[in-house]
Amino acid sequence: MPSPVIPVPKGFSFATASAAFKYTTGRDDLALIVSDSPAAAAGVFTQNLFQAAPVTVAKAQLAASGGHARAILINAGQANACTGAAGIADCRETLSLVAKATDLSPEEILPASTGVIGARLKMDKWKAVVPTLAENLGQTPAMAAAKAIMTTDSFPKIAWGTLTTESGEVRVLGMAKGAGMIAPNMATMIGVLLCDAKVGSLWWQEAVAAAADRSFNSVTVDGDTSTNDCVLGLANGASEVVIDSAEGRQALLAVMAEVCQTLAAMLVQDAEGGTKVLRIKVTGAASPAEAELAARAVGNSPLVKTAFFGRDANWGRIVCAIGRSGAVFDPDDVAVRIGGVPVFEQGMPVADDLDALLAPHMRRGEIPVDIELGAGPGRYLLLASDLTYDYIKINADYRT
């Protein structure tokens, strides 16, 4: 199948292979991304107290190298989470296997895993597949890597952007996987950011964290965060374009954030069983933190999510979720709009027959929900999925 022509940042190669860790239909389930030269490397990791072995190892690699690496290795099907010290040894062994088959050293490779929690890695399958993986390096399009890291995803998620500077063009390429956001069992959301700008490793870490915060951290499917969530970034300087001014950094961060936002929107669009994306914008909160509280209370409410699935313009459930969110405001100052239509003001519905007015909006694939709290300058935007029969089906039947 022809892939779209993707402007890959200079100096990066890809490889994928089929190890059948879990998926036995012949699809690839292992991806390797390699930079020709050492790159500034950054990671943003799950806040969950249970952290998967690859998260522990990737953090240790970044700390030991002072934020440098050359490669990212991702497998789908086995999370290598809740596997104890043995799981960490397994993870390090996979890095050694890949290093032996390539010109990399194990410390230059950042690992990430996604799949079922609790089972040890199938090391025999790793040993069997790594030679093929090494052979494929440089023969594989970026899109194949985005496909190889999928689990319950129904489509690969890849996005890109460019920054034109006086000294040349810089490219940013992002890919992500995740369909329950975040499904601990399918652990979980993984994002990758590749860039050919020449940047300092300290700033790169800040920028990757900021881009993730403005995107992946602002979407919700089921409110869960997993043991394996991570975003890994490499910037290798192969474009020869140095980004070190305040303006340059701001511009590059904007491109990175935009790429991540595109990926995040794809994650919600591909939410397990989801049929709709809710753009929940809270304004007028006492603080940004309270705006986030209100937005998450709405976006994570099973009642709100099922109502939208049922095309029921049930503003009462939205109001109720705001009221119990923990955000502080005067109920009489709250205004809610759905699809741009005012539905709730001064403690009351705006009109008697809102349902007819809202019906056409409830059929849209993406529905804006605007909530003004009238208590301050705090704002937050959250993308949320609806909650459907298929979510139950996918998550009740997945493992067995």
Next chain:
Amino acid sequence: MPSPVIPVPKGFSFATASAAFKYTTGRDDLALIVSDSPAAAAGVFTQNLFQAAPVTVAKAQLAASGGHARAILINAGQANACTGAAGIADCRETLSLVAKATDLSPEEILPASTGVIGARLKMDKWKAVVPTLAENLGQTPAMAAAKAIMTTDSFPKIAWGTLTTESGEVRVLGMAKGAGMIAPNMATMIGVLLCDAKVGSLWWQEAVAAAADRSFNSVTVDGDTSTNDCVLGLANGASEVVIDSAEGRQALLAVMAEVCQTLAAMLVQDAEGGTKVLRIKVTGAASPAEAELAARAVGNSPLVKTAFFGRDANWGRIVCAIGRSGAVFDPDDVAVRIGGVPVFEQGMPVADDLDALLAPHMRRGEIPVDIELGAGPGRYLLLASDLTYDYIKINADYRT
């Protein structure tokens, strides 16, 4: 239909009537509970910032009377929430209508409503039905009142207990409604506690709050709390038994708490679409508050709830929910048991093939989930429902 012989506290009468506020199948949807004499009165109300008109009015009545009342008036089908000043006037008007048709005065009646949010009360239906309601007073069994306050409930919820003292017997009768816990649209959970002990109104308020806290506040279906949640209590002294010693109070509170716990378990059992009750017990947390955080993270996780619906002993999702709960602990100290079977210890699954071991437990209607955090003395017990196709069906299709 014969009702069970329910030991009703002395000096209370019941009335129900069919007003067809929302339900047009001839069922009763209005209940009045009257004490022959003024009673100590107490209320525990929703923490939601949006409070329904009956909540506002009941609070005001209790404040003005110093904790005394004679009656409770509950309608099902219309929540009278988000109806502004007009809604409050409507609510007061219903009290006046009932007072005129009985020997009560409006200030002696505590109102509660449950149903769809946002619509004004249908006052014409109230005016038409109140004479019938007044006629039925004393002709109606307590069970009929428990039935009249149902919304999506599939069965009425009523429980009782007695306390035998040296000076005689005291009776406690409780009833509740609620099937989504808590479904803002069907606003929502209502509990009633009737008692014929002679108690002080200050202690009665404390006792009703404590009983509610040990029961209704420890169940979850979907994590929502509505605009209309309330527990109302009347203690009229008709047994002539004075309860004013520390021991007597403790004993009566124990009976009240047990009655409320029975009702709370019924609420979870009747969870919208639920097929199972999870008894989530967290021990060893740094504090009771952290134990509650961990229990709620598990009990509200859509992934945990769908797994149990699918009879999938997916301990990974439980561990993941604990890890993101906000409770602080050392992951290596956590131990999890499902149905009494150890599944997770020292950061790893206890055995390779847990599924076979757990399969028989996953078919049970009530499944204990025991979580030890190893960080302190904090404990919390939470009853939670599973998440099913029928929850989606009920909540996606309810209003339309």
